[in-house]
Amino acid sequence: MKKILILFLLLGNVVYAQQPLRLWYQQPAARWEEALPVGNGRLGAMVYGRPGNEILQINEESVWAGNKFNDANPNAYKVLDTIRRLLFANKNDEALAIAQPNFVAVDGENSTQIARNFRSNQTLMNVNIRYGFTDYTGYHRELNIENGISTTRFTVNGVEYKQEVLASAPNNVIVVRITASKPASIDAFISLDRPAPRDTSSRCIDCKVTAAGNNQLVLNGQINDLEGKEKRGPAGLHMRFAGMLQATPTGGAIQAKEGGLQVKNANAVTLYIQGATNYNAVKQDVDPGASIALNKCKQLLQQAALRSYAQIQAAHVKDFEAVMKKVKLQIGEVAEDATPTDERLQQVKKGHEDPHLVALYFQYGRYLLLSSSRRPGVLPANLQGIWNQHLDAPWNADFHTNINLQMNYWPAEVTNLSQTTAPLFDFMDYIRPQGRITAKKMYNARGWVVHHCTDAFGKTGVQASAAWGTFPMAASWMCLHFWEHYAFTLDYNFLKTRAYPIMKEHALFVEDFLVKSPEGYLVSSPGSSPENRFVHPVTGKPAGLTYGPTMDSQILREFLSKCIAAANLLRTDSADAARWQQIITQLPPTRTGKDGRILEWIHEYEEAEPGHRHISHLFGLHPGTQITEQSPSLFEGALKTLTGRLSKGGGHTGWSRAWIINFYARLKQADSVRNHLQALLAKSTLPNLFDNHPPFQIDGNFGGTAGIAEALLQSHGDYVEVLPTLPAAWANGSVTGLCARGGFELDISWKDGVLSGLVLRSTTGRNIVLKYRQHLLPLSIEKGKEVVVPVHQLL
Known part of the structure; x- marks a missing residue:
């Protein structure tokens, strides 16, 4: 029998174990x-x-x-008002016909339109x-x-x-x-x-x-x-x-x-x-x-x-x-690692359930992020992390900012890899000068902006297609990662010197970009729901370019709320905070349609692709914080949205399936978390456990790791919830070192599906409210201290 190394860690009265962390094979790579x-x-x-x-x-x-040049189309602002009027008049095709030659990125030397991106x-x-x-x-x-x-x-x-x-x-x-x-x-x-x-x-x-x-x-x-x-x-x-x-x-x-x-x-x-x-x-x-x-x-x-x-x-x-x-995860009993990784994966593809492979996949995601985004590196993890065999890679192995770059960093804070965010934050800081030029050229706006993707040279224009490349809220979404780093670490200096300056500057863009819609809302226009289209009610043709898509409004609500929170914490810019609050009150609300599903656009349109891979209108559920159990109609609407999208073939790409796992974790649907993790492994995982879009795209690995963490610990609300979405198949297990917002680390163990041990550490000295099932437990813990939580008070 093969010798194995099993790790044991004694904390409090709980013994934590972990399977050997290795991928292994009996043949060379073909x-x-x-x-x-x-x-x-x-x-x-x-x-x-x-x-x-x-x-x-x-x-x-x-x-x-490629090389460095500003690719913003200088014609954009000249036609901006025309495009907006056409969109407000439901003349989307006419708006797109004008936007395509005047919005899509141009060659910085002679303003010749680029037929494709960088x-x-x-x-x-x-x-x-x-x-x-x-x-x-x-x-x-x-x-x-x-x-x-x-x-x-x-x-x-x-x-x-x-x-x-x-x-x-x-x-x-x-x-x-x-x-x-x-x-x-x-x-x-x-x-x-x-x-x-x-x-x-x-x-x-x-x-x-x-x-x-x-x-x-x-x-x-x-x-x-x-x-x-x-x-x-x-x-x-x-x-x-x-x-x-x-x-x-x-x-x-x-x-x-x-x-x-x-x-x-x-x-x-x-x-x-x-x-x-x-x-x-x-x-x-x-x-x-x-x-x-x-x-x-x-x-x-x-x-x-x-x-x-x-x-x-x-x-x-x-x-x-x-x-x-720093983080150990064990699901089920410790067992001998006697089957090669590729054979284990094949067994999963045939329907076998392998909780140890799930735990390995979780740690592999941490491994890949640590290996592709850290010093001495200076760039964030791209669509392939740092591993690319091509001269002309799929999707250029670039930085897609309409979810993919963001998803790469979803596991960073919660799985104790906070240091991996440094290249990302530097990169976004360095991109601002080009973003300022683009904001001014395209929208005559202050602040800075980036659209749906960029490269190592900091391109910020609209790439390839105005229909789906027009996504200026990418910058708002990227700014939220700065806030998240503060939320987990409570690093006041980081908030003051790094996070708030970039957030505030982009808020200037938001103020100048939003316009009043015929419905009386402040909306993004032009915009798109990433890479998706609806059936135009008049022409019957697919349309992507629009105004006020749900994701944009949800991102803006999340972003401006965090700007206000940051200003209040720093005791600065009260007038700006009041103005941002006024904008929030005028954003289109997230609504449900006739069938109870969340609306993806400002009106209830027929979907051109009912099984589309992007489920952007659930941003407010995850990674946002607006759709929770405290908003029951939207919470139920999100569940119906997922059910509807999946019934039409959604989740067919690796990263999309990973996002769905996070959605179901937030919805407290434990069986669905388990089923979609199984599907992620069975349908979208390569022999070396790389995520398969197809082809290889690493965000599914990172999103899958984040989804597993989300099932075990959530802290986006007013409390830190342990084991919120524990699948029944994970009846026994333990995890150490997961992080929660507020500067906390937790070690958790469970037996027969019930919480059995909990150790809490604080790096900040903040008070905490723990939640398990329907029980709440307020605690005070000194900075740098560790306490064994009396679990019986949560049962």
């Missing part, structure tokens, strides 16, 4: 979606684990095609290790998500080979350690390459691999963006990038040969892998200079290579485990 990810926020690698021709596909977060995030390179083994036994491949190390083992002719791969944040490098059980047994040929472009949108010049001495390989190049069939911004020579590898053998010999490095008769080999670009995160632009990327890469490699693998590994494990061990 394709990218089976490879295993490691990352340090800046560098990422997908490890195939192949004994013959090993591949490590390498990403550096800032490798992007260019793509790109892979950096592949590291190829040709071991050459075809016959091997005892194969084992795993990813330990608690310490962030990917390990491959196999035996050839009685010699056991082991390959370990990690991406170190403390030493800012990817390191590979290859060892053998017998001296002088390692022969390998190591090379670098980069995939050739499959289209005409982007090429690479001077993209070649050279040897530096006998133990280094250097990939150096510059992205050459071409016109192509789809105009996606100015063509030309743009970002420079570099990748390097240094091989340090123990024993044996190494020499540069045939464009690579040949290692012979080594006892062990350490590979240091590095990458860099000339990207400047503060400017969201590239720095001029032909050697910047290469020099940066050399310097980073030189610093890392001063340390042995043992030193780098020790620092990495200490750093990584300290974060991952």
Whole structure:
């Protein structure tokens, strides 16, 4: 039987256990979606684990095609009033006909309309290790998500080979350690390459691999963006990038040969892998200079290579485990981890229920967020986190701000990963200068704005289609993440110096953008309900461009309420707060239609796609806080909305299914949480547990993790509710380290579906009201203290 490590933690009178945190397989990865990810926020690698021709596909977060320019269409404001009049007169087609050429992003150099949005995030390179083994036994491949190390083992002719791969944040490098059980047994040929472009949108010049001495390989190049069939911004020579590898053998010999490095008769080999670009995160632009990327890469490699693998590994494990061990989740009894991960997933796809796989999926989401959004990285997690094998990725592997970027960070605060938000907050701060230009150009408004997606260069215009790209409330939604960070941490300085300034500045845009509708409301116009359309009551045709969609009004209500709360806490801007309150009172209310469902638009229209993947009009349920048990008609309406959407095929993408889990958690529908988690695994999860949109898109992983947390702990109301939506199938279990708003950490255990243990820690000294089922328990706890809560008072 395989040996397993089971973790036990004694707190109060409760013993907390956790299954081993690993993904493991009995065969190498046949394709990218089976490879295993490691990352340090800046560098990422997908490890195939192949004994013959090993591949490590390498990403550096800032490798992007395209360049910096403001893409706001200067014609927008000239036609804004006309578009609004047409929309108010139900002439949506005419409004769209004017909006499409005058709203969609333009080339910053000559104002030529871009037929599609900006260019793509790109892979950096592949590291190829040709071991050459075809016959091997005892194969084992795993990813330990608690310490962030990917390990491959196999035996050839009685010699056991082991390959370990990690991406170190403390030493800012990817390191590979290859060892053998017998001296002088390692022969390998190591090379670098980069995939050739499959289209005409982007090429690479001077993209070649050279040897530096006998133990280094250097990939150096510059992205050459071409016109192509789809105009996606100015063509030309743009970002420079570099990748390097240094091989340090123990024993044996190494020499540069045939464009690579040949290692012979080594006892062990350490590979240091590095990458860099000339990207400047503060400017969201590239720095001029032909050697910047290469020099940066050399310097980073030189610093890392001063340390042995043992030193780098020790620092990495200490750093990584300290974060991952903050939260432990066990569902059901501890059992032996005897079935490979892909086989367990296949069993789930056949209908088997696997609570341990649910717990692993939860922790995997935490692992992926920590690995793709942290220092030394400077960019937030994109649509693929930090792992992208393409030069022209699906949806550009960009930052979609009409839910996807937001969903990436839903688990950040509640699952004790608050530090992962730093790149997101910096990115949104740095985007403001472009957002100000766009607000002025397009709407003659103060403040700043961004629409439905952006890239590393901070584009803020309307991308691709006015019908679904016109979503200026994306900025309002992004601002709410700043507030959430404060709500969980109560970091007053963060609220004063980071959150409130960006929120207040965007509130200026909101004030100038909203207009009075024929119904007498203040509404967003033009706007859209993300990527969805309704059947126009006059023309009978699908229409997307509209005014006052429900999601916009819900976001605005949430955003302005938080602006008021922040101003009150900071004891400032009372006149602004009063004005914001007046706006809130004039926003369209969330309403239900004839069948009791929440209306998605300001009027009750027929749905063009009744099973659409976006369920935007339930923003007020989650992540918003407006639809609760205290608003019973809307609460019931939200449930009917979900039932209706799902009956028509909704939830068919991974991220959409993940959002549905969060909806049902808020609705206290435990069986539905369980069923949709099962569906997320069975229908939208790849062999390496990546989320499948399809294709791969990482937000489903993050949304799924957040949904599991939401079932176990909620704190968006006036109390902290434990086990609000516990599925019956999770009858026994425990979780430690979940965070609640107000600066609290909780350890919770339950038995036979009933709360059995509760430990509470406070980082702020705030009072708390705990809720379990229908029981409330007010408590006072000192800052920095821990208390074992008398559970009988909640039963």
